[in-house]
Amino acid sequence: MSDKQALKARIKSIKTTHKITSAMELIANAKLSRFKNVMEENRVYASALSDLLKEILSLDFESDSLYLKENNSGKIVHIVISSDMGLCGSYNANILKEVLNLPKDEPLYVLGTKLYKNLKEAGYVIENDPRSIDDMSFEDAQKLMHKLLVSYQKGVIKKIDVIYTHFKNGVSFEVWQRDILPLKNEEEEKKKYDPLLFEPRVEVVLDDLIESTCESIIYALILESRTSEQASRRLAMENASDNAEELQSELTLAYNQARQAAITQEITEIVAGADAL
Numbered sequence: 712m713s714d715k716q717a718l719k720a721r722i723k724s725i726k727t728t729h730k731i732t733s734a735m736e737l738i739a740n741a742k743l744s745r746f747k748n749v750m751e752e753n754r755v756y757a758s759a760l761s762d763l764l765k766e767i768l769s770l771d772f773e774s775d776s777l778y779l780k781e782n783n784s785g786k787i788v789h790i791v792i793s794s795d796m797g798l799c800g801s802y803n804a805n806i807l808k809e810v811l812n813l814p815k816d817e818p819l820y821v822l823g824t825k826l827y828k829n830l831k832e833a834g835y836v837i838e839n840d841p842r843s844i845d846d847m848s849f850e851d852a853q854k855l856m857h858k859l860l861v862s863y864q865k866g867v868i869k870k871i872d873v874i875y876t877h878f879k880n881g882v883s884f885e886v887w888q889r890d891i892l893p894l895k896n897e898e899e900e901k902k903k904y905d906p907l908l909f910e911p912r913v914e915v916v917l918d919d920l921i922e923s924t925c926e927s928i929i930y931a932l933i934l935e936s937r938t939s940e941q942a943s944r945r946l947a948m949e950n951a952s953d954n955a956e957e958l959q960s961e962l963t964l965a966y967n968q969a970r971q972a973a974i975t976q977e978i979t980e981i982v983a984g985a986d987a988l
Contacts, residue, residue, distance in 0.1 A: 729955035736948035743941040785869035793823035800947035852930040876939035884939035
């Protein structure tokens with residue numbers, strides 16, 4: 712195969728790649744817009760629930776809730792939220808980097824199939840079967856959190872946290888680690904709320920509210936991670952499309968130069984032949 716033919720084949724291949732990355736960029740952009748709307752709508756509910764819990768904890772009362780006390784026994788459990796698919800830039804690599812800093816005797820619940828095998832092969836104890844994140848509903852998140860809350864009440868679990876990707880905006884997102892249990896009753900919150908009356912008694916309401924808040928938090932973090940995934944994928948495909956365009960331009964220039972050189976060579980040979988006659 713001549714240089715011109717090789718360049719032509721590469722240009723054709725890059726054009727095909729550019730079409731694919733451009734299409735994936737459009738799809739990711741549409742999903743990003745949809746997930747962002749769902750995330751923001753859910754945030755209203757999650758914030759209201761969290762504020763209500765803070766308001767109750769600001770009251771001056773004695774509580775024997777296990778959720779407000781640190782367990783002396785049990786293990787630290789981490790919920791890891793990744794993706795099901797690749798081609799989303801450094802999204803999964805950043806999560807994996809964060810998880811690999813954890814001790815291997817601390818069990819994981821991995822949501823998203825992409826990192827499941829990697830973490831298994833790295834020697835981590837994963838408590839759940841491979842679980843797709845793309846079809847995970849609020850009810851699924853609720854079931855998972857309920858299971859963990861029961862273990863926490865029994866003292867099997869000492870602490871629960873979540874490793875997820877925090878969404879700042881369409882081009883900025885980073886891996887965060889957020890504690891779920893035990894709850895921390897910050898002293899500075901106590902002065903922010905007016906006294907409230909509860910029926911039934913606040914002690915009766917508290918545990919149910921904490922459980923609902925924990926379920927709401929884990930689902931909110933799933934939505935935030937999925938939004939970050941699409942933002943990362945859109946950015947990765949945009950960069951890939953730009954690189955394909957640049958490379959296509961460079962190869963087209965090289966092809967035209969090779970073509971021009973071939974034409975010049977043919978003309979030179981014709982003139983040389985004519986002079987020989």
